[in-house]
Amino acid sequence: MRIRDIITLVCAFAMLFVGSAEAQNIITPAPSVAVWGDEAVDVHKGLKLYIEAPEQDAARLEAATMDVGVELRSVSRPARRGFINLLVTDVDELKGMVNAEEGYVMDITPAGVSIKAPTAAGIYYGLQSLRQIYATEGELVSCHIVDAPRFGYRGILIDISRHFRTKEFLKRQIDAMAEVKMNRLHLHLTDAAGWRLEVESYPRLTSYAAWRVPHTWKEWWYGERRHVEEGTEGAYGGYLTKDDARELVAYAADRYITIIPEIEMPGHSDEVLAAYPELRCTQLPERQGDLCIGKEATFEMMQAILDEVIDIFPSEYIHIGGDEAGKSSWKECDDCRRRMQQEGLEDVDELQSYMIHRIEEYLNARGRQIIGWDEILQGGLAPNATVMSWRGEEGGIAAAAAGHDAIMSPHGYCYIDAPQDAPYSQPESIGGYLPLDKVYSYEPTPASMDATVRDHIIGVQANLWAEFIPTDEHYEHMLWPRAIAVAEIGWSEPENRDFTLFRERAVRIVDNMLERGYTPFDLKNEIGNRPESLQPVEHLAVGKSVSYLYPSFYYAPQYAANGDATLTDGLRGTWTYADKRWQGFLGRGGVDVVVDMGEVTHIESIAADFMQICGPGVFMPCRVEIWGSVDGENFELLTDIEHEVVVDELPSFKSFGWEGSADVRYIRYKAHRSKYSGFLFTDEIIIK
Numbered sequence: 001m002r003i004r005d006i007i008t009l010v011c012a013f014a015m016l017f018v019g020s021a022e023a024q025n026i027i028t029p030a031p032s033v034a035v036w037g038d039e040a041v042d043v044h045k046g047l048k049l050y051i052e053a054p055e056q057d058a059a060r061l062e063a064a065t066m067d068v069g070v071e072l073r074s075v076s077r078p079a080r081r082g083f084i085n086l087l088v089t090d091v092d093e094l095k096g097m098v099n100a101e102e103g104y105v106m107d108i109t110p111a112g113v114s115i116k117a118p119t120a121a122g123i124y125y126g127l128q129s130l131r132q133i134y135a136t137e138g139e140l141v142s143c144h145i146v147d148a149p150r151f152g153y154r155g156i157l158i159d160i161s162r163h164f165r166t167k168e169f170l171k172r173q174i175d176a177m178a179e180v181k182m183n184r185l186h187l188h189l190t191d192a193a194g195w196r197l198e199v200e201s202y203p204r205l206t207s208y209a210a211w212r213v214p215h216t217w218k219e220w221w222y223g224e225r226r227h228v229e230e231g232t233e234g235a236y237g238g239y240l241t242k243d244d245a246r247e248l249v250a251y252a253a254d255r256y257i258t259i260i261p262e263i264e265m266p267g268h269s270d271e272v273l274a275a276y277p278e279l280r281c282t283q284l285p286e287r288q289g290d291l292c293i294g295k296e297a298t299f300e301m302m303q304a305i306l307d308e309v310i311d312i313f314p315s316e317y318i319h320i321g322g323d324e325a326g327k328s329s330w331k332e333c334d335d336c337r338r339r340m341q342q343e344g345l346e347d348v349d350e351l352q353s354y355m356i357h358r359i360e361e362y363l364n365a366r367g368r369q370i371i372g373w374d375e376i377l378q379g380g381l382a383p384n385a386t387v388m389s390w391r392g393e394e395g396g397i398a399a400a401a402a403g404h405d406a407i408m409s410p411h412g413y414c415y416i417d418a419p420q421d422a423p424y425s426q427p428e429s430i431g432g433y434l435p436l437d438k439v440y441s442y443e444p445t446p447a448s449m450d451a452t453v454r455d456h457i458i459g460v461q462a463n464l465w466a467e468f469i470p471t472d473e474h475y476e477h478m479l480w481p482r483a484i485a486v487a488e489i490g491w492s493e494p495e496n497r498d499f500t501l502f503r504e505r506a507v508r509i510v511d512n513m514l515e516r517g518y519t520p521f522d523l524k525n526e527i528g529n530r531p532e533s534l535q536p537v538e539h540l541a542v543g544k545s546v547s548y549l550y551p552s553f554y555y556a557p558q559y560a561a562n563g564d565a566t567l568t569d570g571l572r573g574t575w576t577y578a579d580k581r582w583q584g585f586l587g588r589g590g591v592d593v594v595v596d597m598g599e600v601t602h603i604e605s606i607a608a609d610f611m612q613i614c615g616p617g618v619f620m621p622c623r624v625e626i627w628g629s630v631d632g633e634n635f636e637l638l639t640d641i642e643h644e645v646v647v648d649e650l651p652s653f654k655s656f657g658w659e660g661s662a663d664v665r666y667i668r669y670k671a672h673r674s675k676y677s678g679f680l681f682t683d684e685i686i687i688k
């Protein structure tokens, strides 16, 4: 209904233009409605800028207008020609749109530019569109734009724990976020690998827990996980002082972005326990990453930290983590057991829930709301919590169904720490494959979703975890342009989203970022998905039965792919083993399968591909034997291939096969695991 109303209005307006031009693919995120004319404003003598907005906003909007690139002169009343008029005012045309308070209406006519919006944020977004028009077209083309975001929460998570990032780096990302109308920066400030915010009441969080040796996350995580005193030779790390954090908050606010700080609890807290070991559950030497929930000192500490955090960050939301607690130390701890008994808690899930409830109550009493990762549903959700759904969408949907707000960041679409192109062409990463089109294809509230659930999905977020991202350049490479896809998912209605058009704009934005010294992934050079996976492969064994030797040579249930049919279904794997096309074998034996061709068949080649990604423990076989048989009992060796498995950083793919001439019915394919423990993955046994 509302879109139709707007279109009627816009059509009426469009008739004012003689020979109105076709819709143009200029603005990112794609606007709600844009009607383009074929005239332009004469900017040669500069434009007169008039702003009607609260004082602080007026200064922000003036700065943002400067970025458009047109020469400007501020004036104290609206000019009749050659103007840019920015008015914070009621705007009838936005009424009825879901997030009208962030919307704007922009008219560009030969006389000048007018942007009206109910809030200064709306004007700011209009200015981003104006800047894009000038940058793309080289002139201010006439148009009428009515635009408002689909979701109120359009965010990015930046992880500064695994590798510290400076405030200068963060400001650059805030600039880029603002240009695509994103409005929430979730700062992952604390995690095992480093605490990154000054806390006066607990100084060892930064004098000790912010520093580690050695510097790569991988060596540190798989080594002793040692923190060291600040100033120790070789100490790697850093933190934001309170002044730094306040400066960032103000910088983001000037761009209508709210910084949401995340203080992880009770899990992912190894660094806190390293600095304050008295908060460990037990003093046993084993590794512990969960805060002790039995000890009151834990609450004293977390509340004192949160007091300081809310003094710095005005954000209504404080993210309290809540993900991936191991929960095992709680079972061994007298204090935790006592707490469970006293509070009548059935299990450790309820113990975690007890802590989240208490922390929520503490923050609510101070006017703040909590966000937690979807594990905070376990043991009972705190009454006012917002859930950030990452292990999929189920957590977000369950929270929304229970009347809570939810933010979607499912890892299959929003975890942009996976490589975005052919893994061999990309820097070392956590693995997987998440190209721009896959991110863009994410739909947070499909039509099939219950309407009451849909109403509680307040937005979407891209998460960029930094374990494998040691440098700023690499971080920007991972972030952009995929975060722009998330910006568009968050802003644009589904009917305005089109990947081909989006990609054209994303290439333009990337080029512009490259010119300005950013280091985004250069989309122009994208290789794309594994060519073998693009269409089914035809060969003699498609649809033939495969028998597995259970259990030593059976596939792992989480990587079953298409079950027993996988290796002869004609479907080749993509760049990631998580695509349900690669089948994963974890057993001691490796792969040992027999394909039954159904009858004696003349064959000339047999081959299967394997992949190696050492980070997550996926290795090539060290030996492959291929056998043929007419009767299924007497097998003749066709080939026996040795392969030296070498641990390396880049993913690789390799085919192991035989070529010759044979008449057989049964083919046995046996791939041996190397000395490295981990998976073997293969996708298809191709027989020709």
Ligand code: ACM
Pocket: 323, 324, 373, 390
């Ligand atoms: C998460 O990725 N553990 C939130």
Ligand code: ZN
Pocket: 280, 281, 282, 291, 292, 293, 294, 295, 329, 330, 333, 334, 335, 336, 337
């Ligand atoms: Zn405990």
